[in-house]
Amino acid sequence: MVRVTSTDEASTVVRFAANHRIPFTVKGGGYSTTGASITHGGIVLDLSNLRRVHVNPVSRIVTAQGGALWEDIDVAAVQHRLSVVGSTLNHIGVAGATLGGGYGWLTGQYGLAIDNLLWARMILADGSVMLVSEDQHPDLFWAIRGAGQCFGVAIELAFRAHRQDHPVFAGTLLFSADNLPAIVEFANKFDILTDGNQGFWFGFAMPSSMDRCAIFVAIFYNGPQTAARQFFSPLFSIGPVVNETGMLPYDSLNGILNVMDTVSRRRILEGADITLPSDEPVGTRKSLRGSNITLPLDINFAASIYSEFDGIMREFPQARDSILLFELLPNTQITKVPNDATAFASRGPYHNVISLFGWQDADLDERMHSLQGDIMNQIGTRAGIACKPDYSVSKHGTGLYANYAGHDLPIEAIFGDNLPRLRELKKKYDPNxxxxKWHNLNTSTDTKNSI
Structure with missing residues (x-):
């Protein structure tokens, strides 16, 4: 692992690894559950020392180094009453989340993170450093907006910021399972009710104090508490068993879901790395997978997914920290951009679904991956965009968010009609x-990712 302190050092590492054909990967926030941030027997380029953020309040442009976390941007921008469309988790890497697309609570107003990306400074496979934007190397700029991890190291990124001079209403709620029909009923009205200023996630989790799964809800309203409580009144009227909502400063918003953490803690190391004792736990084994749903959602289907997930949690108590969420964010701004305008190929009339499974026993790896894959495949095939009679990849996109896709899915399912162009650009910018490590665009028949 090489923990660099400058662009020049990072460029040297990339050039060295490429020249000697050494297995190589980049670690920004280190949030990946697929092994994309590590490599056994190779080199990890660690960007965690490169976290500087600069805010220009006049031009409303925020620049961040490649190792920055979203918390770094949120805190810096809010000092100038600004915000940037970013991840709904503030402790993950800016570059990784952005290059794959980048959904955030502000997506309903301003689109994806890549839709607000102005330029990026990339270290290419030969170690050269290139500034890419709509005006400079636009073909590469097209590629990095949705598949950037496949083309280089984003050592610096610049974003368009937006005025955010007021706090927001947000937080989490917990409901008993018998409230699922009412919550699904509200979900089915969300696309009609929203004006872009809201976000609504719901799903299933098993708190340690309960013997069956509860309905977990996260809400967001970019406005005053009175209006927020009015919008979400159908939920509050049910009577949640836990209510952790309220007015928040914007730089606290993206911390409300940090319970979904995939990293036990981020170590701040000085000097040489340390070796952990063999009896020290280094974190839960985790797997993240995604799918999509279209509304309206059938209540019987939602109930069947709840029952299956609840059954898994009961059968495998060590997996109780797992969670499954339906992510309802307004998609009007997303779908205004055509699927072929950037490499991101999932712009359509649907919403993401995410599952994060966690367990301790290595012997359960195959079983957990199988159970997770089965339940997510059910969601996609029974309630996703692909099951609609008029579905077209060219028109509606793939329905699969690249940052949520595991390595066992075919690359065509992630990038759809954009894949041929991506492969041609891969030959140009990264021929070897x-x-x-993220998703392998190699045109050879061996598309396995080295781990």
Whole structure:
């Protein structure tokens, strides 16, 4: 692991690894559950020392180094009453989340993170540093907006910021399972009710104090508490068993879901790395998978997914920290951009679904991955966009968010009609396929990612 302190050092590492054909990967926030941030027997380029953020309040442009976390941007921008469309988790890497697309609570107003990306400074496979934007190397700029991890190291990124001079209403709620029909009923009205200023997530989790799964809800309203409580009144009227909502400063918003953490803690190391004692736990084994749903959602289907997830949690108590969420964010701004305008190929009339499974026993790896894959495949095939009679990849996109996709899915399912162009650009900018740990765009028949 090489923990660099400058662009020049990072460029040297990339060039060295490429010249000697050494397995290589980049670690920004280190949030990946697929092994994309590590490599056994190779080199990890660690950007965690490169977290500087600069805010220009006049131009409303925020620049961040490649190792920055979203918390770094949120805190810096709010000092100038600004915000940037970013991740709904503030402790993950800016570059990784952005290059795959980048959904955030502000997506309903301003689109994806890549839709607000102005330029990026990339270290390419030969170690050269290139500034890419709509005006400079636009073909590469097209590619990095949705598949950037496959083309280089984003050592610096610049975003369009937006005025955010007021707090927001947000937080989490917990309901008993018998409230699922009412929550699904509200979900089915969300696309009609929202004006872009709201976000509504719901799903299933098993708190340690309960013997069956509860309905977990996260809400967001970019406005005053009175209006927020009015919008979400159908939920509050049910009577949640836990209510942790309220007015928050914007730089606290993206911390409300940090319970979904996939990293036990981020170590701040000085000097040489340390070796952990063999009896020290280094974190839960985790797997993240995604799918999509279209509304309206059938209540019987939602109930069947709840029952299956609840059954898994009961059968495998060590997996109780797992969670499954239906992420309802307004998608009007997303779908205004055509699917072929950037490499991001999932712009359509649907919403993401995410599952994060966690367990301790290595012997359960295969079983957990199988159970997770089965339940997410059910969601996609029974309630996703692909099951609609008029579905077209060219028109509606793939329905699969690349940052939520596991390595066992075919690459065509992630990038759809954009894949041929991506592969041609891969030949141009990374002909030896140095950057393949995230999703492997290699045109050869061997598309396995090295781990």
């Amino acid at each position: 396929n140095i950057f393949k």
